[in-house]
Amino acid sequence: MSVRIAAGVLQPFSGDAKLPPQKRTQLDKLYQQVTGDLGKLMDAIALKTA
Numbered sequence: 001m002s003v004r005i006a007a008g009v010l011q012p013f014s015g016d017a018k019l020p021p022q023k024r025t026q027l028d029k030l031y032q033q034v035t036g037d038l039g040k041l042m043d044a045i046a047l048k049t050a
Contacts, residue, residue: 019028
């Protein structure tokens with residue numbers, strides 16, 4: 001499963017952003033949330049180490 005998340009972060013599919021929210025599955029929403037949270041974590045770590 002981590003490969004799937006990494007793939008979405010490293011090479012996001014541009015069509016995903018165009019998908020209306022009502023068409024997204026629960027799994028899509030969870031992946032989106034995890035990806036966003038990981039981005040925030042990376043930003044916070046970068047700020048603390050700088």
